[in-house]
Amino acid sequence: MNSLEGKRIFLVAFTGALLVVLMGCARLQNPPRANPSNNQNTGHVIPGQPALPQPQIPGPLPHKEGPVPLKMGIRPLGVSDRVQLRFLVIANDANDFGLPTWRAILDQVGASYDVLLAQSAPLTVDSLVDPDGTGRYNGILLTNNSLLYQDSSGNFLSAFDGVEWNVLWDYERNYKVRQVSLYTSYGTFPEDYCLRPVSEGGVYDTALNASMTSAGAKVFNELKASALIPITYSYVYQNSLAPGCTATTLLTSGGNVLGVLSPSADGRERLALTFTTNQYLLQANLLPYSLIRWASKGVFLGERKHYLHVDVDDWFNDADERNPDGSYVPGGFRMSASDAFSTYQIQRSLITKYASVLPSFMLNLAYNGEGADTTAPANGTSGATGCDLTLASPDPLTSTSRCLRNDFRWINHTLTHPKMQNYPGDPTCPTITAAQIRTEIRQNIDVGNTLGLNLTNWRVLKTGESSGLGVYNPDCHNDIDPPTDFGLLASNPDLLNEAALYGVKYLHGNMSFKSHQPGCFNCGIYHPMKPSLLIVPDWPTNVAYLATTPDEEASIYNCFFGPSGTCAGGQFRYWPQDLTYPQVVDAETNIALNHLATGSAYAHTFHIANLRQYSPNQNLVFDWMDALVGKYASYFKASLKNLSWPNLGAYTANRTSHFSTLPATKAVWDRALNQVAVSTTAAGTLYLSGATATGVSSETYNGNTISRLSLAAGQTLTLTPAAYVATLSADLGDVSLQTLPDPPDSAPSDGQ
Numbered sequence: 001m002n003s004l005e006g007k008r009i010f011l012v013a014f015t016g017a018l019l020v021v022l023m024g025c026a027r028l029q030n031p032p033r034a035n036p037s038n039n040q041n042t043g044h045v046i047p048g049q050p051a052l053p054q055p056q057i058p059g060p061l062p063h064k065e066g067p068v069p070l071k072m073g074i075r076p077l078g079v080s081d082r083v084q085l086r087f088l089v090i091a092n093d094a095n096d097f098g099l100p101t102w103r104a105i106l107d108q109v110g111a112s113y114d115v116l117l118a119q120s121a122p123l124t125v126d127s128l129v130d131p132d133g134t135g136r137y138n139g140i141l142l143t144n145n146s147l148l149y150q151d152s153s154g155n156f157l158s159a160f161d162g163v164e165w166n167v168l169w170d171y172e173r174n175y176k177v178r179q180v181s182l183y184t185s186y187g188t189f190p191e192d193y194c195l196r197p198v199s200e201g202g203v204y205d206t207a208l209n210a211s212m213t214s215a216g217a218k219v220f221n222e223l224k225a226s227a228l229i230p231i232t233y234s235y236v237y238q239n240s241l242a243p244g245c246t247a248t249t250l251l252t253s254g255g256n257v258l259g260v261l262s263p264s265a266d267g268r269e270r271l272a273l274t275f276t277t278n279q280y281l282l283q284a285n286l287l288p289y290s291l292i293r294w295a296s297k298g299v300f301l302g303e304r305k306h307y308l309h310v311d312v313d314d315w316f317n318d319a320d321e322r323n324p325d326g327s328y329v330p331g332g333f334r335m336s337a338s339d340a341f342s343t344y345q346i347q348r349s350l351i352t353k354y355a356s357v358l359p360s361f362m363l364n365l366a367y368n369g370e371g372a373d374t375t376a377p378a379n380g381t382s383g384a385t386g387c388d389l390t391l392a393s394p395d396p397l398t399s400t401s402r403c404l405r406n407d408f409r410w411i412n413h414t415l416t417h418p419k420m421q422n423y424p425g426d427p428t429c430p431t432i433t434a435a436q437i438r439t440e441i442r443q444n445i446d447v448g449n450t451l452g453l454n455l456t457n458w459r460v461l462k463t464g465e466s467s468g469l470g471v472y473n474p475d476c477h478n479d480i481d482p483p484t485d486f487g488l489l490a491s492n493p494d495l496l497n498e499a500a501l502y503g504v505k506y507l508h509g510n511m512s513f514k515s516h517q518p519g520c521f522n523c524g525i526y527h528p529m530k531p532s533l534l535i536v537p538d539w540p541t542n543v544a545y546l547a548t549t550p551d552e553e554a555s556i557y558n559c560f561f562g563p564s565g566t567c568a569g570g571q572f573r574y575w576p577q578d579l580t581y582p583q584v585v586d587a588e589t590n591i592a593l594n595h596l597a598t599g600s601a602y603a604h605t606f607h608i609a610n611l612r613q614y615s616p617n618q619n620l621v622f623d624w625m626d627a628l629v630g631k632y633a634s635y636f637k638a639s640l641k642n643l644s645w646p647n648l649g650a651y652t653a654n655r656t657s658h659f660s661t662l663p664a665t666k667a668v669w670d671r672a673l674n675q676v677a678v679s680t681t682a683a684g685t686l687y688l689s690g691a692t693a694t695g696v697s698s699e700t701y702n703g704n705t706i707s708r709l710s711l712a713a714g715q716t717l718t719l720t721p722a723a724y725v726a727t728l729s730a731d732l733g734d735v736s737l738q739t740l741p742d743p744p745d746s747a748p749s750d751g752q
Contacts, residue, residue, distance in 0.1 A: 049574075049591075050542060050557075050560075050561045050572075050574045050575065050587060051574070051587055051590070051591070052280050052281075052590065052591060052594065053280045054205070054233060055233045055278040055280065055281070056233075057202040057203070057204070057233055057234060057235055057276070058097045058234075058235050058276045059235060060185065060200060060235055060237075061144055061145075061146060061148065061183065061185040062146070062148040062149070062150065062156040063185065063187055064146065064148060064156065064158075064187065064189040065187055065188050065189060066188060066189055067188045067189060067190060067191050067192060068162045068165045068166070068189070068190040068191065069162065070166065070169065070191075070265070070266060071162075071166045072166075072170065072173075072266060081175075081176075081670060081671040081672040082133070082134040082135065082668055082669070082670045082671070082672075083134065083135035083136075083137065083138040083175055083177065083668070083669050083671070084112075084130075084134060084135065084136050084137060084138065084666065084667060084668055084669075085112060085138055085296070085299060085300050085301050085667040085668070085669060085676065085688075086111075086112040086113060086114065086136060086137050086138065086139075086301075086667075087106060087111055087112070087113035087114075087137060087138075087139045087140075087141055087292065087295070087296070087300075088113070088114055088115075088116060088128075088136070088137040088139070088140050088141065089102045089103070089106070089113055089114070089115045089116070089141045089143070090115075090116045090118055090123075090140065090141070090142050090143065090147070090168075091115060091116070091117055091118065091143045092117070092118055092119050092143065092144075092147055092149050092159050093117050093118075093119045093120065093149075093159075094117060096117075096143045097143070097183075097276065097278075098142075098143030098144060098182045098183055098276075098277075099115065099143055100278075100279050101143075101182060101277055101278060101279045101284050101288065102141050102143065102182065102288070103115075103279075104279035104284070105279075105284070105288040105289055105291075105292060106292065106302075107520070107521055108289075108304065108521045108522075108598050108599055109289065109292065109300070109302035109303065109304050109599075110301065110302035110303065110520075110521065110655065110658050110659060110662065110687060111292065111300050111301055111302040112300075112301045112302075112662060112665070112667070113141075114136075114137075118147050118159030118160055118164075119149065119159045122164065123160060123164040123167055123168060124167065125167055125171075128167065128168075128171045129171070134668055135171065135175040135177065137177060138177055138295075138296050138297070138299070138300070138669060139177065139178060139179075139180070139292060139295030139296040139300070140168065140172060140177060140178070140179040140180070140295070141179075141180050141182070141291075141292070141295065142179065142180065142181040142182065143181075143182055143183065144181060144182065144183040144184065144185075145181040145183070145184040145185070145190075145193065145272060146158065146185070146187075146189055146190060147159040147160055147190075148189075158189075158190065160190070165190050165191075169191075169264070169266070169268060172268045172269075173266055173267060173268050176269075176671075178268075178269040178270070178271070178294065178295045178296075178297070179268065179269070179270045179271070179295070180270075180271045180272070180291045180292075180294070180295045181193075181270070181271070181272040181273070182273060182277065182288070182291075183273065183274070183275065183276050183277075184237070184260075184272035184273060184274050185200075185237050185274065186237060186239055186274075191264060192242075193247065193260060193262040193270065193272050194241050194242045194245035194246075194247040194260070194262050195237070195239040195240075195241070195242075195247075195257065195260065195262075195272075195274065196239055196240045196241065196242050197237070197239060198238045198239055198240050198256050199238045199256070200235070200236065200237045200238065201235070201236065202234070202235050202236075203231055203232060203233065203234050203235075203236050203275075204232065204233060205232055205233070206232075207230035207231060207232050208230075208231045208232075208234075208236060208253055209228040209229065209230055209231070209253060210228065210229040210231055210251045210252065210253050210258050210259070211228060211229075211251070211252055211253065212225060212227065212229075212250065212251060213248075213249050213250055213251070213252060215248050215249065215250055215261065216249070216250035216251050216259060219250055219261070219271070219290055219294050220250075220286075220287060220290040221290065221702070221703065222286075222289065222290055222636055222637070222638045222702055223286060223290075223635055223636060223637065224633075224634070224635065224636065224637045227286075227634065227635045227636075229251065229283055229286055229287065229635075230282060230283065231253075231258075231275055231277075231283050232281060232282075232283070233278065233281060234275045234276045234277060234278075234281075234283075235275065235276045236258065236274065236275040236276075237258075237274040237275065238253065238254075238256035238257070238258065238274070239256060239257040239258075239260075239274055240256065240257060241257060241260070245262075246262075246263055247260050247261065247262035247263070248260065248261045248262075250271070251273070257274065258273065258274050258275060259271075259272065259273045259274065260272050260274075271291065271294060271295070273287070273291075280594070282590075282593065282594060282597065285594055285597035285598050286597060286635055289304055293689075293704075296690075297690075298689065298690040298704065298721075298722070299669055299676060299688075299689065299690035299691055299721050300688075300689050300690065301662065301665065301667055301686065301687070301688055301689075302658075302687055302688075302689060303687040303688075303689050303706045304599040304689075305599060305638075305641055305701050305702075305706070306596055306597070306599055306632075306636065306638050306639070306640050306641065307596070307599070307600065307601040307640060307641050307642070307643070308358065308361065308596060308625075308628075308629070308632075308640040308641075308642055309364065309601065309602070309603035309604070309642060309643065309648060310363055310364065310603060310604050310605075310606065310621065310625065311363075311364040311365075311366055311411065311462070311508075311538060311603045311604070311605045311606070312363055312364070312365055312366065312605075312606045312607065312608060312610070312611060312621060313366040313413060313462070313464075313545075313605060313606070313607050313608070314366065314367075314368060314413065314417065314607055314608045315335070315365045315366065315367040315368070315371075315401070315410075315413075315608055316367050316368050316369065316370070316371030316372045316397065316398070316401070317334075317368045317370075317371045317417060317608065318331045318332075318333060318334040318371070319331070319332070319333045319334070319545070319546060319548075319607060319608055319609040320332060320333070320546045320609075321333045321546055321547075321548055321552070321609060322544070322546045322547065322552055322555070322556050323552065323555075324551040324552055324554075324555040325555075326555065326559065328546075333548055333608075333609050333612065334371075334397070334608075335397055335608050335611060335612070336396065336397065336613075337379075337387075337389045337396035337397050337399065337400040338389060338613055339611055339612055339613045339619070340397060340400045340401060340404060340611075341387050341389060341400055341403075341404070342613040342616075342617055342619065343363070343611050343613075343619065343621075343622075344382060344387075344404050344407050344408075345617055346617050346618070346619065346622040347361065347362070347363060347407070347408075347622070349617070350622060350625060350626060350629065353626075354629045354630070354633050356633065356637070356639075357629065357632060357633045357636060357637070357638070357639050357640055358629055358633075358639070358640050358642075359639055360642055361640075361642045362407065362408050362409050362642065363408050363409070363621075364408070364409045364410075364411050364456070364603060364645060365408045365409065365410050365411065366410075366411040366412075366413035366462045367410055367411070367412075367413055367444070367448065367453070368413050368414065368415060368416060368417045368444070369415050369443065369444045369446075369447025369448060370415050370416045370417075370447075372395070372397075372398045372401070372447055372451060373394050373395035373398045374398075374447060374450045374451065375394055376393045376394050376395040376396075376398035376399045376402070377391075377393065377399055377402070378399060378402035378403045378405075378452075379391040379393060379396070379399040379400055379402070379403050380403045381403060382403055382404050382406070382407050383406075383407075386403075387399075387400050387403035387404065398451070401451065401453070402451050402452060402453075405451065405452050405453045405454055406454045407454075408454065409454055409456050409644055409645065410448055410453040410454055410455050410456060411456050411460055411461075411462050411508075411645055412441065412444050412445055412448070412455075412456075412458065412460060412461050412462065413444070413462050413463075413464065414440040414441065414444055414461075414462075414463060414464060415439065415440045415443045415444040415447070416440060417464040418432055418436070418440060418464065418467075419432070419464065419465065419467045419468075419472070420432060420437065420463045420464070420467040420468025420469075420492050420495045421467050421468055421472040421492055422492060422494075423472075423474075423476045426476060428476075428477070429476035429477075430476065432492075432494075433494070434494040434497065434498055437468075437492075437494050437495055437498045438498045438501075438502075441461060441498060441499065441502050441504070442502060445458050456644055456645040456646055457646055458502060458503055458504065459503055459504055459505040459506060459646055459649070460504070460505070460506045460508075460645045460646060460649060461499055461504045461506070461507055461508070462507075462508035463495070463507070463508070465483075466508065466509060466510040466513070466516070468491055468492040468495035468496075469488060469491050469492075469495075469507065469509060469516070469535070470485065470486045470487050470488045470489065470490035470491045470513075470515055471483050471484070471485050471486070471510070471513050471515075471516075472484065472486070485513040485514055485515050485516075486515075487515045488515050488516075488525070488527055488528055488529065488535070489528060489529065491527065491529055493529060493530075496527060496529055496530035496533060497530070499530075499533060500530055500532050500533060504533065505532070505533065505534060505646075505649060506524075506533075506534050506536050506645065506646070506648075506649035506652075507527070507533050507534070507535050507536070508535075508536060508537070508538055509525070509535040509536060509537035509538070510537055510538055510540060510605075511537045511538065511539050511540065511602065512540055516535060516537045517537065518535075518537070518652075518656070519659075520655065520656065520659040521598075521599075521600075521655070522599070522600065522601045522602075522651070522652060522655045523652055523655045523656040523659060524536045524537075524649070524652040524653060524655075524656050526656070534649060534652065534653055534656070536602070536648065536649050536652050537602055538602055538603045538604065538605045539592070539595055539600070539602050539603065539604045539605065540604075540605050541588060541592070541604055541605065541606060541624070542557060542561075542584075542587075542588050543588065543606055543610055543620055543621070543624060544556045544557065545606075545607035545609060545610070546607075546609055547609060547610065547620060548609045548610070548612035548614065548620070549612065549614040549620075550581035550614065550620070550623075551581070553581060553584060553620055554578075554579065554580060554581040554584055557579065557584045558575075558578040558579060560572045560573075561573065561574045561575050561579070562575060562577070562578040562579070563575065563576055563577060563578070564578075585623055585624055585627050586627065588624060589624060589627040589628040589631060590631075592604060592624075592628050593628060593631050593632060596628070596632050596640065597632070597635070597636075601643075601648060601651060601652065603648070606620070606621045606624075637702070638701070638702040639701075639702070641701075654685045654687070654708060655687075657684040657685040657686075658684070658685055658686050658687050660682070660684060661680055661682050661683075661684030661685065661686055661711070662686070663682075664680050664681040664682035664684075665678065665679070665680040665682075665686060665711075666678075666679050666680075667679075667688070669721065674720060674721060675718050675719070675720060675721075676688070676691045676718070676719045676720070676721060677716055677717070677718050677719075678709060678711070678716065678717045678718075678719065679711075679714075679715065679716040679717075680711045680713065680714075680715065681713055681714065682713055683711060683712050683713045684710075684711060685708060685709065685710055685711075686708075686709040686711060687706060687707070687708055687709075688706075688707045688709060688719065689704055689705065689706050689707075690704065690705060690721055690722055691705065691707060691719040691720060691721045691722060692705050692707045692719055692720065692722060693707070693717065693718065693719040693720060696708070696709060696717070696719065697710075704722075705722040707719065
């Protein structure tokens with residue numbers, strides 16, 4: 001191949017988990033105490049990244065004109081209407097910039113897929129078609145449309161030769177399989193998408209907003225039709241359509257084309273975006289899920305829903321407070337009855353304000369029963385008489401909590417919030433016995449039952465500071481420096497045994513710690529020392545556990561991340577200037593928005609100090625929530641699910657089973673019979689989108705049918721695909737365009 005004009009693509013990769021943490025539980029002492037008691041509610045401040053990664057901008061694609069000649073005589077053997085529910089991702093090589101993006105969305109969904117590195121692996125008929133004639137894939141995902149690269153001599157070559165391109169096109173045509181190109185330039189190589197150049201160049205942190213056309217809103221149907229897609233840190237081709245072209249515009253900016261549905265001359269369905277993306281950018285969490293749903297015609301292994309779960313730790317306990325001048329008041333804050341009732345009112349207001357995406361919501365309150373007064377009567381019933389805050393009570397907070405007992409979900413956070421970790425070898429360190437752990441777990445449930453709280457039940461346990469799960473400071477006298485992650489094998493066996501004996505199934509972990517991070521998306525970790533216990537991690541936030549007002553939050557945030565921050569010796573300085581409180585909320589909710597947009601089910605964790613009513617019907621938790629849900633609602637029409645913790649735990653257990661069962665599973669869609677046959681050699685749970693069957697647990701979410709299959713080893717289950725409307729005319733695919741209203745989301749079954 002001749003040398004081509006163009007520029008080398010600059011690639012960037014990001015590794016590691018995104019940790020967003022200013023966590024702790026209630027008390028921070030300014031100097032380390034000489035001999036801390038094990039049932040003191042001490043906490044640690046662990047600063048994490050204050051912002052999402054900022055990727056470098058890849059360069060333009062190499063340019064070449066002239067199509068690869070179409071040779072329709074290359075016909076795969078055994079052509080049929082049978083295809084596996086599996087995606088094929090085609091990249092240049094392992095360093096291809098688009099590969100992490102496709103992997104990220106497919107792994108989030110839990111889809112089956114293969115990756116072909118086109119520079120080193122040939123594409124043949126046998127790699128696309130099984131010996132019985134079944135197609136191996138029902139969606140083709142290209143990292144870019146041309147697969148051009150620069151060799152060591154500076155020549156631009158295509159990773160596919162003409163034969164390979166025709167093998168791919170023949171497969172797509174004969175098996176009616178759709179193709180998506182994640183990054184596409186104008187030009188006619190290897191085939192013409194009808195795109196003609198208008199302008200091109202890099203976009204940095206100032207977003208180029210893309211709008212959906214009416215056709216695009218049908219493809220990207222998770223999103224509101226009016227949503228503006230912010231494109232940042234990308235190389236963008238802005239295009240027009242060639243005159244007389246049959247392509248349909250999906251995304252535009254200023255009248256220029258950024259996304260297109262472009263049928264080929266031989267009848268294949270192709271969709272292309274004309275800008276780069278990166279798995280950490282918001283645009284990657286807004287668009288690619290709809291791309292794989294379109295490519296697969298809505299039928300694929302895996303699923304995606306969106307969740308909002310918020311935990312507030314240490315109810316009934318007190319908390320330290322850090323003043324804006326940096327001084328500490330140990331135990332300086334305890335919630336008032338007014339704080340509690342205001343929290344209830346703001347929660348109701350938030351649901352009303354964002355009813356379209358948040359039809360229901362309850363905070364999860366992790367409570368410490370020692371701080372409650374079980375003799376305090378309820379001061380009303382919130383839904384009927386309301387809470388009478390003037391009623392005389394030995395503890396107004398307990399009385400108001402009893403009034404609001406059904407308006408929140410309550411989680412066992414142990415009776416007195418002790419550290420569950422022992423420190424062998426140092427007699428000056430605090431200790432905790434199995435009997436004490438037993439008391440902490442069981443008596444806290446007794447207090448909750450006495451108060452009539454809406455308990456998530458005894459199967460869920462959240463220990464203070466995730467203690468007892470292998471995370472602690474090796475110096476037991478140091479309450480300031482961050483703890484060390486020694487791994488789950490360093491957990492306290494007494495905690496695990498006592499939890500299991502009581503019937504606990506789910507233990508809260510913390511995404512700050514590597515040993516608590518599951519190996520698959522929305523999964524849990526079965527504890528290696530006690531496999532009956534599933535670790536389900538939370539997302540910590542940078543809303544400090546000892547901040548009660550905007551000024552306090554901004555002060556401690558800037559102490560860590562400001563240009564002159566002195567906390568932790570200044571090692572976490574990040575921003576070029578101190579942030580105001582609104583800027584802190586904006587930065588924090590940008591991070592959380594990506595959690596919601598990817599479909600992460602894990603809860604975000606706050607603390608009781610953050611619920612202080614610093615102004616009428618305002619507190620830090622709901623400042624964060626209002627900003628977050630507002631951002632979500634500006635993009636998505638899909639509603640946010642809010643599960644009880646037992647159902648959240650069951651969901652993560654099912655997702656864990658899905659990923660372990662997926663490699664042993666084969667799902668085949670016979671489009672002539674309109675059936676999907678799912679078989680597995682390993683027993684487990686699987687999620688399947690776009691099909692259902694009698695007796696199968698399923699729900700409707702955002703117009704999509706999601707089924708949860710429970711399969712025995714060797715079992716085959718046959719399902720019927722649901723209707724999926726994503727094509728734009730009867731000429732473009734199997735399903736004609738219709739205008740159908742989305743049905744309301746069906747009630748979830750247990751286990752979600």
